Amino acid sequence: MQKRTTNYSFQKFGDVFYSVNHNAGHLIDYVENDFKITNKSFDSFYYSSDPVYLDTKSGIIMLVVSKDGKKFEEYVIHRVVRLKPDIYFNYVSISRESVLQIHYSSHGMNQKMMQNPYTYQALVSRMNLKEIFTCFYQVRKSNYIFPGETHDYYELTYIDHGTLDTTVDGQKYRLQKYDLILYYPGQFHTQSTDDQSTCSYLTITFDMDNKLPGDLKNRVFHTHKDIYQVLSEFMKFIQSDGHLNSEMVLLYLKQILILLYQFDDESQEQQSITANPMQEHYESTLLNEILVFINNNVYKQFTVEDLCMKFSISRSSLQNLFKSNIHITPKQYISNVKLNQAKIMIHEHNQTISEISDILGFTSIHYFSRKFKLQYGISPTDYAKSISVIRN
Numbered sequence: 001m002q003k004r005t006t007n008y009s010f011q012k013f014g015d016v017f018y019s020v021n022h023n024a025g026h027l028i029d030y031v032e033n034d035f036k037i038t039n040k041s042f043d044s045f046y047y048s049s050d051p052v053y054l055d056t057k058s059g060i061i062m063l064v065v066s067k068d069g070k071k072f073e074e075y076v077i078h079r080v081v082r083l084k085p086d087i088y089f090n091y092v093s094i095s096r097e098s099v100l101q102i103h104y105s106s107h108g109m110n111q112k113m114m115q116n117p118y119t120y121q122a123l124v125s126r127m128n129l130k131e132i133f134t135c136f137y138q139v140r141k142s143n144y145i146f147p148g149e150t151h152d153y154y155e156l157t158y159i160d161h162g163t164l165d166t167t168v169d170g171q172k173y174r175l176q177k178y179d180l181i182l183y184y185p186g187q188f189h190t191q192s193t194d195d196q197s198t199c200s201y202l203t204i205t206f207d208m209d210n211k212l213p214g215d216l217k218n219r220v221f222h223t224h225k226d227i228y229q230v231l232s233e234f235m236k237f238i239q240s241d242g243h244l245n246s247e248m249v250l251l252y253l254k255q256i257l258i259l260l261y262q263f264d265d266e267s268q269e270q271q272s273i274t275a276n277p278m279q280e281h282y283e284s285t286l287l288n289e290i291l292v293f294i295n296n297n298v299y300k301q302f303t304v305e306d307l308c309m310k311f312s313i314s315r316s317s318l319q320n321l322f323k324s325n326i327h328i329t330p331k332q333y334i335s336n337v338k339l340n341q342a343k344i345m346i347h348e349h350n351q352t353i354s355e356i357s358d359i360l361g362f363t364s365i366h367y368f369s370r371k372f373k374l375q376y377g378i379s380p381t382d383y384a385k386s387i388s389v390i391r392n
Contacts, residue, residue: 002074002075002076003073003074003075003076004075004076004077004078004288005063005075005076005077005078005079005081006078006079006288006289006291006292007075007284007288008284008287008288008291008325008326009073010065010075011291011326012067013065013067013073013075013083013084013087013089014051014065014081014082014083014084014087015081015082015295015337016078016079016080016081016082016291016292016295017079017080017082017292017295017296018079018080018292018296019080020053020055020080020101020103027053027103029105029106030053030103030104030105030106031103031104031105031106032101032102032103033101033102033104034057034099034100034101034102035099035100035101035102036097036098036099037059037061037091037092037093037097037098037099037100038093038096038097038098039092039093040092040093040119040120040122041092041117041118041119041120042064042090042091042092042114042117042118043113043114043117043118044090044111044112044113044114045064045066045069045088045089045090045111045112045114046088046089046090046109046110046111046112047069047086047087047088047089047109047110047111047112048083048085048086048104048105048107048108048109048110049085049086049105049107050085050104050105050107051082051083051084051085051105051344052082052083052087052089052102052103052104052105052109053080053081053082053083053102053103053104054077054080054081054083054089054091054100054101054102054103055077055080055081055100055101055102055103056077056098056099056100056101057099057100057101058097058098058099059093059094059095059096059097059098059099060076060093060094060095060098061076061077061091061092061093061094061098061100062074062075062076062077062091062092062093062094062120063075063076063077063081063089063091064089064090064091064092064118065083065087065088065089066087066088066089067087067088068088069088069112069114070115072088072118076094077091077100079292088112090118092118092120094120094122126210126211126212127208127209127210127211127212127254127257127258128208128209128210129206129208129250129253129254129257130206130207130208130209131206131207132204132205132206132249132250132253133153133205133206133207134203134204134205135202135203135204135205135238136202136203137160137200137201137202137203138200138201138202138203139198139199139200140162140164140191140193140198140199140200140201141193141198142193142194142195142196142197142198143193143194143195144191144192144193144199145190145192146190146191146192147190148167148188148189148190149188149189150186150187150188150189151185151205152185152186153185153205153206153207154182154183154184154185154205154206154207154208155182155183155189155203155204155205156180156181156182156183156202156203156204156205156206156253156256157175157180157181157182157183157191157201157202157203158178158179158180158201158202158204158223158231159175159176159177159178159179159180159199159200159201160177160200160201160202161177161198161199161200161201162177162193162197162198162199162200162201163175163176163177163193163194163197163199164191164192164193164197164199164201165191165192165193165194166181166189166190166191166192167189167190168181168183168187168188168189168218169187169188169189169218171218173220174220175201175220176222178222178223178228179220179221179222179223180220180221180222180223180227180260181219181220181221182216182217182219182257182260184216184217187217202231202235204253206253212261214261216257216260216261221260221263224259224263226259227256227259227260230252230255230256230259231252231256233248233252234249234252234253234256237249237252283321283325284325286311286313286321287321287322287325287326289311290307290311290318290321290330291333293307293310293311294307294333294334294337295337298337298338298341298360299359299360299361300361301361302334302361304318304330304331304334307330318330335371335375336375338360338361338362339371339372339375339376341360342356342357342360342368342372342380343376343383345359345360346380346383346384346387347387349384349387353365353368353369353380353381353384356368356380357369368380369381
């Protein structure tokens with residue numbers, strides 16, 4: 001699943017706001033440009049020593065960000081993004097065309113070439129299942145022999161009962177109950193039973209264009225429960241004439257083939273059956289909304305109890321939500337956001353330390369100074385002096 005910039009994991013790269021106006025006071029010396037973008041790839045990153053603001057005006061845009069210019073992460077731009085200084089970034093249009101508004105410092109932006117160009121991997125199907133030609137359920141007695149054939153389409157054989165011997169391009173295989181094999185176009189194959197065995201099996205022939213990596217050729221798959229369940233649905237729909245049943249049949253066959261490609265994926269076997277995707281999605285979405293609210297209200301005074309009331313969540317649930325995902329308490333996160341904003345404001349040198357303390361909603365300048373020094377190892381006054389020395 002794609003992540004949006006409102007996802008809590010984006011916090012290490014920047015912040016998200018409801019509108020650019022939220023930061024209007026900090027954009028006096030900024031340049032504003034609108035760019036129409038259609039590209040799906042790039043070979044360089046941009047970066048700036050000042051924050052950069054990005055806002056999607058139309059379309060859907062994928063933002064690619066990196067701290068070191070090598071390892072990167074992808075986020076769909078959602079709401080107004082403020083990138084931290086010296087974050088490497090670039091973007092592509094997911095939709096056919098997009099318009100991106102960028103606010104950047106009048107000092108300009110720098111550019112860094114990438115070691116390996118980036119190309120957006122669109123969510124498109126690489127398997128085109130064109131047509132199912134035949135679907136038969138066959139019962140064979142002992143000593144059955146099919147001398148063999150080759151053809152220009154795919155053939156799937158699934159053993160429902162008994163044992164079937166097959167040769168594929170001269171290689172012998174024995175298929176038992178619940179086994180499945182896929183003959184590729186152009187592969188010569190035979191089928192037979194010995195004098196001790198009978199067999200019943202399903203045969204599906206079909207045509208497809210397939211660009212998926214990997215190969216299902218010359219393999220016997222002992223089907224998992226998930227493949228068996230999909231095969232059962234396939235058989236149910238192919239035996240009835242309901243509205244759009246043919247579409248369902250094609251989808252189920254495609255799902256079977258995809259599951260075969262995933263057959264060796266250990267993570268499929270190890271996936272916890274106790275996981276609840278709906279609950280995980282709900283918690284992630286809720287956390288994202290809370291983080292956006294905190295960042296958009298950095299100049300207001302509010303408490304953890306205020307968050308609980310606004311988002312209808314108990315204090316213990318809120319604590320668990322933060323600790324299990326970003327490993328700090330809600331109170332500490334609020335403090336971090338405000339102190340980070342304090343550093344930005346001190347750097348901009350537009351307000352006194354006392355004014356910054358008041359603007360950010362600290363109860364007193366002494367409390368603000370103590371928290372700032374605890375967080376950064378230097379008092380806000382000394383930090384302001386160090387910036388002045390660097391500027392001079």
